[in-house]
Amino acid sequence: MEGEDDSRWSDWEESDGEGGQGSGAGRFLPLCVPSTSGAELFKTAAEALAHDASNNNFDVRRIVKELRVGFYDCMKLVNYVRESVAAGVLVTEASLVDGTDKAWMDDKYLIPFMENDSLLFELDGALGLDAESGDAEDPPAQSDSESTRVRALEEENEALRRAVQELRESLKVAGTFIDQADAPADRESASRLKNVRIDKNYFDSYAGFGIHREMLSDRPRMVAYRSAIELNASDLARGKDVLDVGCGTGILSMIAARAGARAVCAVDGSPAIAEAARAIVEENSLGSVVQVRGGLIEKEGTIPEGYKCDVIISEWMGYCLLYESMLFSVLHARDKYLRPGGCVMPDVARIHVAGCGEASVGSGFWDDVEGFSMRTVGKKLLERELRSQAHVVDVSGAWVNTSDAVVTEFDLCKVTADEVRSFSSEFELTQATGQGKIHALVVWFDTLFSARHCKTEEVVLTTGPREDKTHWAQTLLVLPEPVSALDREEALLCRMTFQQHSEDYRGLQIVLEYGTSRAKDGTYPHAAQFELV
Numbered sequence: 001m002e003g004e005d006d007s008r009w010s011d012w013e014e015s016d017g018e019g020g021q022g023s024g025a026g027r028f029l030p031l032c033v034p035s036t037s038g039a040e041l042f043k044t045a046a047e048a049l050a051h052d053a054s055n056n057n058f059d060v061r062r063i064v065k066e067l068r069v070g071f072y073d074c075m076k077l078v079n080y081v082r083e084s085v086a087a088g089v090l091v092t093e094a095s096l097v098d099g100t101d102k103a104w105m106d107d108k109y110l111i112p113f114m115e116n117d118s119l120l121f122e123l124d125g126a127l128g129l130d131a132e133s134g135d136a137e138d139p140p141a142q143s144d145s146e147s148t149r150v151r152a153l154e155e156e157n158e159a160l161r162r163a164v165q166e167l168r169e170s171l172k173v174a175g176t177f178i179d180q181a182d183a184p185a186d187r188e189s190a191s192r193l194k195n196v197r198i199d200k201n202y203f204d205s206y207a208g209f210g211i212h213r214e215m216l217s218d219r220p221r222m223v224a225y226r227s228a229i230e231l232n233a234s235d236l237a238r239g240k241d242v243l244d245v246g247c248g249t250g251i252l253s254m255i256a257a258r259a260g261a262r263a264v265c266a267v268d269g270s271p272a273i274a275e276a277a278r279a280i281v282e283e284n285s286l287g288s289v290v291q292v293r294g295g296l297i298e299k300e301g302t303i304p305e306g307y308k309c310d311v312i313i314s315e316w317m318g319y320c321l322l323y324e325s326m327l328f329s330v331l332h333a334r335d336k337y338l339r340p341g342g343c344v345m346p347d348v349a350r351i352h353v354a355g356c357g358e359a360s361v362g363s364g365f366w367d368d369v370e371g372f373s374m375r376t377v378g379k380k381l382l383e384r385e386l387r388s389q390a391h392v393v394d395v396s397g398a399w400v401n402t403s404d405a406v407v408t409e410f411d412l413c414k415v416t417a418d419e420v421r422s423f424s425s426e427f428e429l430t431q432a433t434g435q436g437k438i439h440a441l442v443v444w445f446d447t448l449f450s451a452r453h454c455k456t457e458e459v460v461l462t463t464g465p466r467e468d469k470t471h472w473a474q475t476l477l478v479l480p481e482p483v484s485a486l487d488r489e490e491a492l493l494c495r496m497t498f499q500q501h502s503e504d505y506r507g508l509q510i511v512l513e514y515g516t517s518r519a520k521d522g523t524y525p526h527a528a529q530f531e532l533v
């Protein structure tokens, strides 16, 4: 992600068009030409690549053959070369073939550098890739004349073009791409491409200042982090090496620096916000303590080799605690960079749940609009929007009509990624008399700066429905049918399963099984599934 700059996309979009602006009638831009503007475009991909080989000393066919790479690696190569050429960086055939230059292997190069790059659509044919294995075939026998060679390539290209029509189309949309890749290796690459796209959207969403302003204005959040660090400065900051995972504007790093940290390494995967953080740190004359690094925490090179810290500070929580899947990045940092005995702050996270009455399902608004009933709309919305979608909404404490339960508690100093990726929990909810039907469950979380490390004062950040509002609001799971009010003797028995979303690894799937009794085999009479994507 590091170094991605959206302006480069628009540059290409402006200059790239069907038919191009080059002298030929073609639409294929050779690789060693920095832009379509004023360039000679060729009628086939094979011709464009042949041009690179004869005029620019860059024979992609040879590179592909030497490296014995498949279709997706070829895509990466093309996008890498395009990016380098556009940036004026020299890429040589030799450095790619002998493996000195490995930068092209990064999955980010699965994303086309140039929008509608015709060359990518014809790549398989032009490079003589075997659709099954993805390996480059032997080049056809060289003829004396360049045009015979080009014709042979064209024929080969045409046959393959038909065979992989669907795959080429799907290049445009990662979502369909994955459905159409059959071979296991293709599926793996397609799924990685999908994740790269998910990450691109994710980090783009943190590139603007609006989202950071929202977080910086979230008082419960800010007060919890600031007081945890400042009140426990001797445990968390003074003389410590602190790693801020996902520093955003650098706020937590600067609080740690002000509280006496020896050195703070502030990392953010969104290049734009990392740059802003650098400027903010300078603006506050903290450059000697806080060093900002742009790049994914997981990516080699973002953090210097051998780096270790005493404290990891991070605000990684998403809706329903786990949405965004950023916790995995924190656990990665913990396992790689934290010294033995060091701490992750916050160090405990809990997911809570409770039942809610009818007001929570939102029909209230539609019951009376200027004295008119619009219940039909309310009902439809409920059916369409709320059911099966987990709904992020500010839930009023007054809507809660059962006891609370803890779904799970994570010790962030110990929990493993697998334990977070999927877990189930059983719990019971009870009611006092007259609390009415249960229409939904509300889920929220607390994070703790616990007494284990915060010896001076434990701090709790809670996002519960009875507490001050935070930007996380709460997550509402609307039941398919309301549960009748419980007797004094009864409890609503529930099992909740959280799972990383199978289609979007930053999303969540929640399965809720429930009922006032369970069958002998332990199954629950009702079940509902929700997703947060």
Ligand code: SAH
Pocket: 203, 206, 212, 215, 216, 245, 246, 247, 248, 249, 250, 251, 252, 267, 268, 269, 270, 273, 295, 296, 297, 298, 314, 315, 316, 326, 329
């Ligand atoms: N710490 C800041 C920002 C929190 S938002 C604050 O408290 O205000 C989370 C930030 O983490 C975002 O800016 C996002 O870009 C960054 N981030 C998420 N995953 C990351 C990863 N794997 N590597 C580096 N940064 C990451």
